[in-house]
Amino acid sequence: MGGASITKVLIANRGEIAVRVARACRDLGITSVAVYSEADRGARHVRAADEAYFVGGTQAAESYLSVERLLDAVSRSGADAVHPGYGFLAENAGFARAVTGAGVRWVGPPPDAIEIMGDKISSRTAAVRAGVTPVPGTDHALAGPGEVVEFGDAVGWPVAVKAAFGGGGRGMRVVASPAEAAEALESAQREAERAFGRPECYLEKYLTWPRHIEVQVFGDDHGNMVHLGTRDCSVQRRHQKLVEEAPAPDLPGPVTEAMGEAAVRLARACGYVNAGTVELIYQDGEFYFLEMNTRLQVEHPVTEMVTGLDLVALQFLVASGRPLPFSQADVAWHGHAIEARINAEDPAGGSFAPSPGRITRLRAPSGPWVRTDSGYETGDVVDQHYDNLLAKVVAWGPDRESARRRLVRALYETEVEGVATTVPAHLAVLGHPDFISVSHSTTWLAQAVDLSSIEPAPTAEPASGEERKDIQVEVQGRRYEVSVWLPAGHEPTTRGAARRPGSRGAGRGGAGSSRGSVAREATEGPGTPGGGTVTVPMQGTVVKVLVKVGDRVGPGQTVCVLEAMKMENNIVSEVAGTVAEVRVEAGQSVGSGDVIALIAQSGSPTS
Ligand code: ADP
Ligand code: ADP
Numbered sequence: 001m002g003g004a005s006i007t008k009v010l011i012a013n014r015g016e017i018a019v020r021v022a023r024a025c026r027d028l029g030i031t032s033v034a035v036y037s038e039a040d041r042g043a044r045h046v047r048a049a050d051e052a053y054f055v056g057g058t059q060a061a062e063s064y065l066s067v068e069r070l071l072d073a074v075s076r077s078g079a080d081a082v083h084p085g086y087g088f089l090a091e092n093a094g095f096a097r098a099v100t101g102a103g104v105r106w107v108g109p110p111p112d113a114i115e116i117m118g119d120k121i122s123s124r125t126a127a128v129r130a131g132v133t134p135v136p137g138t139d140h141a142l143a144g145p146g147e148v149v150e151f152g153d154a155v156g157w158p159v160a161v162k163a164a165f166g167g168g169g170r171g172m173r174v175v176a177s178p179a180e181a182a183e184a185l186e187s188a189q190r191e192a193e194r195a196f197g198r199p200e201c202y203l204e205k206y207l208t209w210p211r212h213i214e215v216q217v218f219g220d221d222h223g224n225m226v227h228l229g230t231r232d233c234s235v236q237r238r239h240q241k242l243v244e245e246a247p248a249p250d251l252p253g254p255v256t257e258a259m260g261e262a263a264v265r266l267a268r269a270c271g272y273v274n275a276g277t278v279e280l281i282y283q284d285g286e287f288y289f290l291e292m293n294t295r296l297q298v299e300h301p302v303t304e305m306v307t308g309l310d311l312v313a314l315q316f317l318v319a320s321g322r323p324l325p326f327s328q329a330d331v332a333w334h335g336h337a338i339e340a341r342i343n344a345e346d347p348a349g350g351s352f353a354p355s356p357g358r359i360t361r362l363r364a365p366s367g368p369w370v371r372t373d374s375g376y377e378t379g380d381v382v383d384q385h386y387d388n389l390l391a392k393v394v395a396w397g398p399d400r401e402s403a404r405r406r407l408v409r410a411l412y413e414t415e416v417e418g419v420a421t422t423v424p425a426h427l428a429v430l431g432h433p434d435f436i437s438v439s440h441s442t443t444w445l446a447q448a449v450d451l452s453s454i455e456p457a458p459t460a461e462p463a464s465g466e467e468r469k470d471i472q473v474e475v476q477g478r479r480y481e482v483s484v485w486l487p488a489g490h491e492p493t494t495r496g497a498a499r500r501p502g503s504r505g506a507g508r509g510g511a512g513s514s515r516g517s518v519a520r521e522a523t524e525g526p527g528t529p530g531g532g533t534v535t536v537p538m539q540g541t542v543v544k545v546l547v548k549v550g551d552r553v554g555p556g557q558t559v560c561v562l563e564a565m566k567m568e569n570n571i572v573s574e575v576a577g578t579v580a581e582v583r584v585e586a587g588q589s590v591g592s593g594d595v596i597a598l599i600a601q602s603g604s605p606t607s
């Protein structure tokens, strides 16, 4: 097989990964074609491509997930290849088949390999066949909560209920005891059904202090299959990655080698071609197969930084039928790279609450050995309908410590205003002795890192009508930065505001959403004397209402489940009392600050 070169690529995605792919196209002299939804008319990925086609409504189902509309854009543009990015339809075998069926190249693995690996149950079976041990678990779809209890009693608690078609940390619930089984199963199935259209769940033993280690593999149509080394993605919140690095530090040499061999064996066994990632979980000296991602990974830049390879360029090469231009023995690793995922989320208090909104200012870092991949610029809107990854900041160094220090420097240079970001959490992680000594795990961030001193991002409109202004003052020749709160519209007389590390947390949102689930004392309107109003902290869609008028609720009890930025968020009451009014129902869209329920506090009259 030789194959004609790819000359025009349609990028079936948005955000930073679409920009990344468009850049590779420019580097290679390939024409790039963007697609965009209603909400993305002026988006950065559209500006980054040579051509752009409108594909439909803001809802992903009407645009980035619509096979029909994407194929129509392929034919209108005359593209000879489709790059799916990650997420959306990247791991959809039906889309891959439809693309190749239209005589267009699919920049990814064969649909059969996607099918085997896209379903976590069948991928476990494939791993066993290839001699790679999966996490102890079950190999069939669960019929009911009884099976969860039976499994937990047999292998020990906690256990994980996982969606067979899950991804991006969604569709998974940790179950600590038999009493939690039924609700966890129902909630995992509901989330999986909504996000992936398939509710099937299975079980795994839940390891409590593991590291997430993964291996990048690459294969071609000529029987070559190599691995490009390990990445450690153990810094996670809600089972979603936040910081990634390559190579995985502090692993015994033979373990690293065995991981690479296992990944290549598994990829070969499923007839894999193109870029893929075998995810492993490592604890007490043993590693287990977790899943295989049949696409380019979010964190691929750290592998690029240490291998010097352009993985997207290699994807195009392999997709055009050419052989990989190197063998395993040629792959060499230099130094260390660490990536921070900058998400529009408020990490204050460890809540990582989504923070959609308009970015009023974005300054990406640069300088020696720093790379920023971003899907946004100043003025762009982070829409609640999509993933909230704003940018990835990656730093390289000759060793882990110098990469770490450079990344910290780069994060202090990063400035984002208008939405809250994960930057303050990154700084807490990167400066933590456990991270520095590699004694962290996937549950470490939630358990061991104190994020309570991170201030919540200021709300968009302070109730008092005051606005925060940052001004620079000089005291005896030394410059300080101070924040003052002035009536809206008033400008402080001092101008300018240079930022110093530590004086003002880099990337802190200037006007992000309020955080977490809040319940304020009712102050006006037909409220409940001595009661509370339960409000939503962000735009989203109500998935489920868990209370009805007359129900007793306790502080911290979930009143409704809200989906925003592809995540379920529990909206809780902060007071104890009786539900006096419920103002929303499942399926309804709500905006930040909307009141969803009124609670009459215990001992107070209801009206
Ligand atoms: P990676 O494994 O590449 O580090 P994640 O697992 O965090 O990345 O997921 C990559 C992106 O794709 C995220 O934006 C996530 O929300 C999205 N995603 C992952 N799997 C799916 C899926 N099956 N369907 C839709 N979106 C997905
Ligand atoms: P996704 O498709 O959402 O990426 P994964 O199976 O890769 O799902 O799991 C995501 C993360 O959840 C892992 O990186 C790990 O931190 C955690 N996790 C998944 N399964 C287990 C398990 N059995 N024990 C402990 N942690 C797990």
Ligand code: MG
Pocket (backbone or CB within 6 Å): 168, 279, 291
């Ligand atoms: Mg995964």
